[in-house]
Amino acid sequence: MIRAFLMIALLTGTLPFSQLQAAELVLNGSASYYYLTREYYVAGLYLPAPEQDPDAILSPDTAKRMQLIVSTERWSPRKWAQQWQNNISINNDNLSADTQVQQAVMEFTQFPRDDLHRDDEIRVDYQPGGNTRVLLNRELVIESSGVELFNYLLNTWIGKLPPSREFRQHILQQDTSAAAEQNRRLLLTHEIPAARNQLYSGWLNAERAAQQAEQERQQQQARAAELEAEKAEQEARKQREAEARRLAEERAAREAAEKLAKQRAEQLRQAQATAIKAQAERLAKAQKPASSKASNSKSTAKSADILAAEQDYYLQQLQWQLQRQLEAEVSYPAWAKQFAQEGLVEMDLELNRAGETFNLRARDDSVAKLLVSEVQRAVQSAASKISINDDLEGQQWPLSVSYRFSLQGAEQPTMAMPQPPKSLQVKKAPPAQQGQLRQSYEDVQRERILSAVEYPKAAQILKKKGLVELQVEILRDGKLGEIKELSNNRHRELTQALINAVKQNAPFPPLPAELSDSSLKLKVSHDFKL
Incomplete structure (x- = not known):
C-alpha cells in the first residue's frame, strides 16, 4: 500500500x-x-x-x-x-x-x-x-x-x-x-x-528582522546624535568655563585641607611620641625581675607562636606543591577546544597523608564539565606525585587549586614559593658542603630523567643511534628553565626523546635550602644504543 x-x-x-x-x-x-x-x-x-x-x-x-x-x-x-x-x-x-x-x-x-x-x-x-x-x-x-x-x-x-x-x-x-x-x-x-x-526559517527570519530593526535603530540614533551635536557643543562651552572655575575653587580648597591635615598629623605624631616615651619611662621604673613561673609561661607562649608559624608554612608549602604539579599535569581537552570552552576552574578538595584526594568540589557549576573533569583527573595525578612534610600535623587537610583554560594561551597566575619562618631558616652551607649537596641533588634528578627516556620505535627500526647531551637549567623553586643542546646529534628524534624525559619530570624539587645558588645547570647525557 x-x-x-x-x-x-x-x-x-x-x-x-x-x-x-x-x-x-x-x-x-x-x-x-x-x-x-x-x-x-x-x-x-x-x-x-x-x-x-x-x-x-x-x-x-x-x-x-x-x-x-x-x-x-x-x-x-x-x-x-x-x-x-x-x-x-x-x-x-x-x-x-x-x-x-x-x-x-x-x-x-x-x-x-x-x-x-x-x-x-x-x-x-x-x-x-x-x-x-x-x-x-x-x-x-x-x-x-x-x-x-x-x-x-x-x-x-x-x-x-x-x-x-x-x-x-x-x-x-x-x-x-x-x-x-x-x-x-x-x-x-x-x-x-x-x-x-517552517520553524527554522521562521527563526532565521526573526533574526534578520531583529538585525534590520537594530540597524534602523542605530541610524535613528545617529541622526538624533547629529541634531544634538550643535546643541551639545554650545552647552559644552559653557560647561567647560564653569568646570574651570569649579576646579580652581576645588584645588584651592584641597590645598587648604591638605595643609590643615598635615598640621594635625604632625601634632598627633608628636603627641603619640610623647605618650610612648612617658609610658616607656613608667614601665622602666616599675619593672621588676620576673619570677620563674612567669618566665616559663612567657617561654611557652612564644613556642606556641613559633609552632603556629611553622605549621602555617608547612601547609602553604603543600598547597604550593599541589598547585605547581597540577599545572604540569593538565592537558586541554580536544573536544573542549572544538566547542570553544574556556574559563577558570577553581576546585576545593581534601588531601590525606597517603596522597589521596576526596570531596573534590568545583566552585562554579557553570564551568564546562569537560574542563572540570580534566582538573579533577589532573589533581588526582598531581597529589600522588608530591611529598608531604612529616612535621605537618594532622592526617588530612583542606586545599584548593585553580587552572585557567584559555584558547588564546593566556599564562597561568603564578604562585610564589612560600618562605620559611625564622625558626626554620637554615644557614648556607660551607663551600665544600655545598658542593656535596649540589652533587647529590644533581645525581637524583639525573637518575629520574634517564629512567624516563624512551627509545623512539621509528628510530630503532631505522637503526638510528648516538650520544645526546643536554644542559638543563633548574631554577631555585624547581621550575624548568632553559634546555641547551651540548651534543651535535644528527638524529633530531633522539634529542627530542631526551628533552621529553626532562619535561616529563618537571617541575623538579626546589634546590636545597643550604645552597646559595639561584639556579643550577644540570648536564644530562644518554647514549642511544641498538
Missing part, C-alpha cells in the same frame, strides 16, 4: 525521487532518550534492512536515517547544546580533519534559536555517495559532505558510552515490549504540528 502511494506520488511529481529512496528505509530499532529521569525524545534508526553490527551500520556504503521526536514539553537551546556536546565528545575519540565537518558538528549543537516543543522532529539523513542532511520539521538546517557528521551523531546512540545499555540494544534490534510498540507507531505515523511548520 505504501509503495503504491509513493509510486503515484512520484509519477504525479508530488514526491522527489530522493525522498522515495529515503522512505524505503525500514525502522531498525527505537528507544526513548532520558536525561536525569526526564524523557527528552523518542529515537528511531532506519536502515535498508535490519542490522545489528555497528561497523556495518556506520559504513559509508549504508543508507541510514536518525529520527528524533521531541517528547518533553520544552527543550531549551542551552540544554540541547550541553547534552549533545557532552555525548558527542565522550563517544568520538578523534576530531575530524575536515574543517567543514567540524563546523557542521558545532552548528548541530547550536542550531536551535528557541525552545524545541513536544512533537518537533529532527531528522538526520544519509545516502551513500551523498551528503549528511539535518532537517528540523522536514526543513533543511545543515548539509555536510560525506558520512562523518552522521556517524558523529549516531555514535551517541550506539558508541562506547550510549545513554544506556538498553537504549543501544533497542536501537540495534527491535524490542517487543508494549512501550517499544508505542514508540514505533509514533515514529512511523508522526506528523509535524501545523503551527511548527
